[in-house]
Each structure stands twice: as C-alpha cells, then as structure tokens.
Amino acid sequence: MKSYSDYDKFAWIYNKHWGDAFTSTAKRVLEKLLLSRLPPRARILDLCCGTGQLAKVLSSEGFDVTGIDGSPEMLRFARKNAPKCKFILADARDFDLEKSVDCVISAYDSLNHILNIGELKRAFDQTYNALKPEGIFTFDLNTQEGFKTRWRGSFGIVEEDHALVVRSKYDAKQRIGRMDITMFFKKRLDWTRSDVQLKEKSYYKTEISSALKKVGFSKTREYDSRKALGLQEVGRCFFVAEKPR
Numbered sequence: 273m274k275s276y277s278d279y280d281k282f283a284w285i286y287n288k289h290w291g292d293a294f295t296s297t298a299k300r301v302l303e304k305l306l307l308s309r310l311p312p313r314a315r316i317l318d319l320c321c322g323t324g325q326l327a328k329v330l331s332s333e334g335f336d337v338t339g340i341d342g343s344p345e346m347l348r349f350a351r352k353n354a355p356k357c358k359f360i361l362a363d364a365r366d367f368d369l370e371k372s373v374d375c376v377i378s379a380y381d382s383l384n385h386i387l388n389i390g391e392l393k394r395a396f397d398q399t400y401n402a403l404k405p406e407g408i409f410t411f412d413l414n415t416q417e418g419f420k421t422r423w424r425g426s427f428g429i430v431e432e433d434h435a436l437v438v439r440s441k442y443d444a445k446q447r448i449g450r451m452d453i454t455m456f457f458k459k460r461l462d463w464t465r466s467d468v469q470l471k472e473k474s475y476y477k478t479e480i481s482s483a484l485k486k487v488g489f490s491k492t493r494e495y496d497s498r499k500a501l502g503l504q505e506v507g508r509c510f511f512v513a514e515k516p517r
Contacts, residue, residue, distance in 0.1 A: 278469070285436060298377075305410060305510065306512070313335065315371065317369065322346050323346055324339055328353050372403060373407065375409070380412070381472060384414050385472055387471060389479050419447075448472070449474065454466075455467070455468070480511060484511070490515070492512070494512075495512070
C-alpha cells in the first residue's frame with residue numbers, strides 16, 4: 273500500500289485544529305441528502321475518515337460505521353475519538369470489506385487529494401463494489417472556485433506547546449492546490465520543526481459525473497454548497513450517486 277507518511281506527520285495538528293472543523297456542516301448536509309433514506313443501523317463506510325470525528329457523530333446516531341484511511345497515525349487518533357467504530361488501514365483506491373455497506377461517504381474534500389482522474393475512478397470503482405445494490409455514495413469536493421477563494425495566502429497558529437504556519441497557492445493551469453505547512457513542537461526546553469506539503473486536484477463536475485457513470489453509478493446528482501444547500505462556504509460541491517438494483 274502507498275505510504276502516507278506526510279499525513280502521519282500532520283495527524284496531531286489535524287486532529288487538534290481541523291478534525292472537527294467540518295463535522296457539523298457535513299452532518300447537516302448528510303441529514304438533508306442521505307441519512308433519512310437509510311434503514312436503522314445501516315452500515316456506513318467513511319472513506320478517508322481522517323481522525324474519526326464524523327464517524328463518531330454518525331455512530332452516535334445508531335449507524336454501524338467503518339472508517340478507512342491510509343495514514344496509521346490518523347487512525348490512531350480515530351480509534352481514540354470514535355472507539356465504537358471499526359477502522360481499517362487501506363488506500364481509497366484499493367480496499368476490501370468483509371460485508372457490503374448501505375452507504376459510502378467521503379467528506380471534507382478528501383477525494384481531492386487523489387491527483388488524477390484515472391486514480392479517482394479507481395476509488396469510485398472500489399466504492400461501487402463495496403456498496404449493496406441501491407446503495408448510496410455521497411462525497412464533497414473543492415471546486416476551482418473554492419481553490420481560488422481559499423487556497424491563497426498564509427496564516428499561522430501559535431500556542432504554548434506548538435505553532436504552525438500554513439502557506440497556500442493554487443495553480444489554475446495545472447488545477448493543483450498546494451498547502452505548505454511548517455509545524456513546531458515544544459519538547460521539554462527544545463523546539464522541533466516538521467514540514468509537510470499537501471496537494472489537492474481541482475476536477476470539473478463533468479469529469480466527476482462521467483467517471484461515476486463509467487463505473488456503473490446511476491442517478492448522479494450534484495449540489496452546490498451555497499446555491500443548493502445554503503452553506504456560507506463557497507466553492508464546494510456535494511455529489512450523490514446510487515448503485516442500481
């Protein structure tokens with residue numbers, strides 16, 4: 273399996289500052305688009321689950337939640353945050369489940385981290401195979417508008433035992449967003465530094481719809497975060513696709 277060591281280095285910071293940032297928004301959207309359609313105790317796969325905050329919320333609603341992520345360190349936090357859920361170390365493009373699921377979700381632009389459409393189609397194919405007939409796949413992606421709005425400039429966070437600087441930029445020609453994160457951690461009297469670069473790919477909505485249909489999904493729908501769902505954040509699109517009977 274591909275190594276996600278960069279995400280391991282970032283896991284502590286992500287869990288503290290970002291892990292729960294999107295949970296309430298994702299929950300509201302999922303309630304509107306999905307959750308009422310699922311049977312009680314439905315099996316849900318949280319693909320690219322990160323540090324498990326959304327899995328915890330869904331589990332507390334009575335769903336049987338399994339999370340998959342490629343970073344062992346992210347999953348270490350996920351198991352602490354959501355002890356009632358099952359977590360599997362695997363790549364979104366290559367995983368197997370013992371039992372098929374009623375629904376697959378992937379939140380907080382996780383699938384933007386897959387950097388070409390062929391690889392993304394592989395993740396869609398794996399997801400299709402994991403679903404029961406009539407199962408539902410729901411995910412969100414940053415759009416080009418989102419990258420141009422949010423992936424620019426820099427900001428920092430300073431606390432007593434750690435600090436970080438985040439610098440972001442978006443290359444519209446390559447449709448790649450780059451986020452350089454420099455982190456400092458205090459250990460006794462000394463400070464240590466760690467650097468990571470995260471990349472995300474901007475996809476056209478037509479590319480996504482086409483890839484979903486090619487692997488067999490039907491009834492694909494898309495919802496703009498602001499226009500269709502009334503969210504304040506611009507430049508995010510939620511997709512819903514169904515596996516036929």
